[in-house]
């Protein structure tokens with residue numbers, strides 16, 4: 550992961566009163582840490598997820614959705630107050646299980662939750678977002694993962710790490726494609742590094758001893774979700790970001806270069822495959 554030294558930014562205002570933020574996946578893990586930090590600075594935050602854990606926090610409101618399903622992604626998009634949003638953050642995610650899981654709509658589950666629902670929501674709201682709205686897409690950009698779009702739904706073969714790697718590449722491709730196709734928006738990728746959260750539950754078994762041991766170890770050696778949020782929340786509203794789009798940021802909120810293998814042709818391949826997969830269930 551190489552730093553992009555051409556990008557410089559100063560923190561946004563500490564008082565975010567009047568700033569409207571939507572976090573798709575803001576009910577848990579890193580999205581939740583963002584939501585709580587933003588609300589503590591006075592922002593009005595709408596979190597989308599399955600389970601609301603912050604009903605007692607002033608400034609955070611909840612929209613329930615199961616983003617395994619693209620019809621739910623379409624509903625969320627239609628109901629989001631897109632015209633009023635200053636910042637949209639995508640943090641929904643799981644990790645592919647050891648055997649292929651399929652949603653009721655026939656989509657491989659990691660692909661559906663961690664990527665395709667984001668693609669569907671962004672495509673649907675982009676035209677309603679105001680010029681200058683910032684969109685942050687979390688994944689693992691800049692790590693050189695290029696994936697493969699030939700079998701995006703993992704129907705011909707299934708390997709959990711290959712499928713998850715495809716969601717990583719597809720999300721980075723989504724940043725690059727959206728930066729090009731929506732010039733009025735400012736679109737960015739976020740790579741948080743490894744952080745103790747619930748993300749590995751689907752792969753290791755929800756609540757299993759393997760999940761507990763691994764997350765315990767990760768918690769000992771890596772910064773917490775709150776530490777990551779403290780580094781990145783000032784970036785979300787930085788006045789300097791009006792000058793940039795399509796930039797990726799690492800766990801320290803430093804700009805990094807995109808993965809070299811994500812050529813225009815590769816990005817287009819992912820977008821064509823995504824449109825075809827989304828159309829299958831619409």
Ligand SMILES: NC(=O)c1ccc[n+]([C@@H]2O[C@H](COP(=O)([O-])OP(=O)(O)OC[C@H]3O[C@@H](n4cnc5c(N)ncnc54)[C@H](OP(=O)(O)O)[C@@H]3O)[C@@H](O)[C@H]2O)c1
Pocket residue numbers: 574575576577578579580581597598599600601614615616617639640641642643662663687688689740741742743744745746747748749
């Ligand atoms: N943590 C890491 O080490 C790490 C490393 C690299 C990249 N990332 C990326 O960071 C992002 C956030 O992950 P995280 O670590 O914060 O994971 P997390 O703690 O598991 O949180 C995931 C979020 O996604 C939501 N979600 C999961 N399934 C959903 C569904 N079917 N419908 C609606 N919402 C659903 C969860 O909501 P509910 O709890 O309400 O279901 C939660 O808000 C992901 O893109 C992940 O790939 C994380």
